[in-house]
Amino acid sequence: MGAVWSCHCSQCRKLSGHYAASFDTEEEAMDWQARHVAEHITDGGSARGFCPDCGSSLYFRASDGSFSVEAGVIDNPTGGQISQHIFVADKGDYYTLDDGLPQAVGRD
Template identity: 40%
Template sequence: MTKGACLCGDITFATGARPQGASMCHCGQCRKQSGGIWSSAYVKDDDLTISGPVSWFEASPQAKRGFCARCGSYLFWKAHNEDTTSFSLGAIESPSGLKIEKHIFVGDKGDFYDIADGVAQQD
């Protein structure tokens, strides 16, 4: 079971499914919302239980982002045309047993760091 929560604990989530696609996103939207890189994995919507008052922000015509209005934790990313939801790896309880599989949107990454872990990179 993978469980997570926001910083204040108002929002919790859990899944019994194995999270997929563990990645680190370097896009400008994630950078602005998280302050840097946002790491996430996803599961099918039917396999994810979310409790608490998630605030959703329509960041683009393609997707929305879920966060806690009380503490500001950025927890979820949901494409409008997909049946999966991504959740923040930073919000889950350890140990997760997950390993980052890829870096995404590296063409938009900040200029203040390098990616030097040898993991696959995608623009």
């Protein structure tokens, strides 16, 4: 698993109810246990994958093809740790980021 990052963009906050912790990976490396995966295509051409049975968010595929997986859907120990916060300008006003990790206004 790659480095985990916390996304504070409004889309991730609305999807998760807080911020999303995700990691970049190759899409082909994932072996989904779900019988099938549904996708929501955004206006910008990105896709959010989710389980149509329980609604769990599984992944995000950006319009440029980059792919990230929601860290919370991995059952096995990941060995990962949050390494940075992204889209901090959109974070909720009900919490502070005081863990000393790098913060980016967008996605580097």
